[in-house]
Amino acid sequence: MLKKLKETQKELQDLKAALNEHAIVAVTDSQGNIIQINEKFCQISKYSREELLGQTHRIINSGYHPKEFFEKLWQTISSGEVWKGEICNRAKDGELYWVATTIYPVIGDQKSPLQYVAIRADITQRKRSEKEAKQMAFYDPLTNLPNRRLLKERLEQAALTQSKGGGECAMLMLDLDNFKETNDFFGHNIGDELLRLIADRLTQNVRGTDTVARFGGDEFIILLENLDTDPEVAGQQMMKVADKIRSALATGFFLAGRHVSSSVSIGVTPFNAKTPIYEALKQADIAMYQAKSLGRDQVCLFKPAMLVEVEAQAQRMADLRHAILRDEFKLFYQPIVSSTGTIQGYEALIRWQHPELGMISPADFIPLLEQSGLIMVVGRWVLKTALKKLALWAQDPETQHLTLAVNISAVQFANDRFVSSVETALEAIGAPPSQLFMELTENTFHHNTKQLIERINRLKLLGIRFALDDFGTGYSSLSYLKSLPLDTLKIDRSFVTPVTTDPKSAAITQTILALAHILNIKTVAEGVETVEQAEFLRASGCDAFQGYLFGKPQANTL
C-alpha cells in the first residue's frame, strides 16, 4: 500500500511540475485544507504561501456563487468524480478574478479521496470581455438603458408572464419634442447629456419592474408590466403613469447654466400576449404621432380609428409617388398687380389633380412631400415648368416683362445641390433668370442661416430675385429682414384680411410697410379680397397686390 501511495505521489509530482508552468495549482487534504499551492496561486490571490497553507478555499470565496454551487462541487469530488467549472474568487485586496477550474480527487485504497488537486486557469480577461460584449449587445452605451434587443426580449417575457395570468401590460413610446433644435442650438455634448438626464428621470418615474429602453435617437420605449387584469382599469393606470412621465419631463433641465426643454409626446397602447410585438410598436408609434400633431407635450392613447387615418395617408403617399409619372400635377398662376393696377407678374401655385379625389390643395400634400423627401423631385418639376413658361413669355414682347414667382420649400433650399440644379435648369430651358422670383418662408432660415444667405447671393448673381413669403407668421421676422438679401416681402393674408376692421392689424401692417420701405424692400400684400383692403394698403405705400380681388390662381394664363 505504501508503494502504491508512493507511486501515486510520484505521478502527482510529475503532473504538478508540468502544470506549475501554466496553471494555478492547489492541493488540499480530504477535508479541503490547503496543503500545497504553487506560485501562480499566490500571485493571483495576492495571499502569501503562509497565509494560505492550512486554510480552506473559503479564504478566497467571493460570495458570487450561491451556497448550492459549492455543495454540488463537494458532492461531486467527494464521490470521486472530477469537477469542472468556472469560479469567481476574491483576492486579498478584494478584487474579483475568474478561474476555469478542474478538481481531481486523488483516490486512496479505501476508494475515498485522500487529496484533491485543483488546477485553474485565469479567465478574468475573458469574463470581462464577455461582460462588456453583453453590455454592448443589450444596453445603449450613452444612457445605459436597455437597447432594442433587450427590449424585445423583455416584451416577449412580459407577454409570456401576462399569458400565465399576470396583469395587463402597456407600451409607451416617447419622442422628445425639440431634440433636434436642442442639439443644433446647444451642441451635441449638451444633447447627449440631456438624453442621459432624461433616461435617469424616466427610470425614477416608473417601478423597478418596468423597463425603460432607448429605442434610438431621441425615442424611448417604456414597458409597464403587471397592471390590473381588468383592461379598463389597466387603461386608466397606463394613462396615469404616462401623464406622470410627461409632466416630469415637461419641467426641463438646467444644463450648462441654461434651461433646456425636454418635453415629450407620448403614445400609449395596451399590450398583452395577444398583441404581436410589431403591432404594439406600430400602435404606440401612431399614437405618439397623434400626440405630436395635437401640439406636442401630450399623451395619446392608441385607437383603431387612428390606423384608418394613417393608412389613408400611406395610400396618399403611394399615390403621390406616381403623380409625376402620371402627369397629375399642374401649375396654376395667380396675378400680382402693381399699385397702378397693371399685372407685373404671377405666382406659380401647384395643384394635384387626383384621379379619384379630384383637386387636392398643396397645403394637404406639400407636408407629405417634405417629410418623404419627394419634394426634391416635385420641386424640380415646378421649377422646370415655371422656367418653360418664362421662356415662352420671353418670346413675346407683350409678356416678356412679366415676372414669375415659384415657392421653394425649406427642405429643397437646404439641399447642397440646389444652386447647381437651378443653373442646369436655366441653361437647359433658356429662360431669363431676371424674371424669376423665388419665394422662401422664414422657417427656411432656422438652421445654417449664414450658409443659406450665401446660397441666395449666388443665385442673385444669376439675376434671380428673392421674396420672403408669409411674412408675419413666423416669430423672428425683424431680424431676418435685416440680415437676408431680400428684394420683396410678402405680407401674410392674416394681416391683410383684417386691415379694414382691426386697427391693431392695420397698425402692424403699416409699420411693416414703412420698415420695408426704409430697408429698400418691395412689398406685396397677399390675399387681398376687397377694394377697401386694396385702397388702405395702397395708401399705406404697399407696392403690389395679390388676391381674389385681382384674380384667382388659374390653369392657363397666357
Ligand code: C2E
Ligand atoms: P402661399 O405661397 O402663401 O400661396 C398663396 C396661397 O393663398 C395660395 O394657396 C392661394 O391660392 C391663396 N390665395 C391667394 N389669394 C387669396 C385670397 O384672396 N384669399 C384666399 N383665401 N386665399 C388666397 P394655395 O395655392 O392653396 O397654396 C397654399 C400653399 O402651398 C402656398 O401658400 C405655398 O406655401 C404652398 N405651395 C403652393 N405651390 C407650391 C409649390 O409649387 N411648391 C411649394 N414648395 N409650395 C407650394
Ligand code: CA
Ligand atoms: Ca407663396
Ligand code: CA
Ligand atoms: Ca404666402
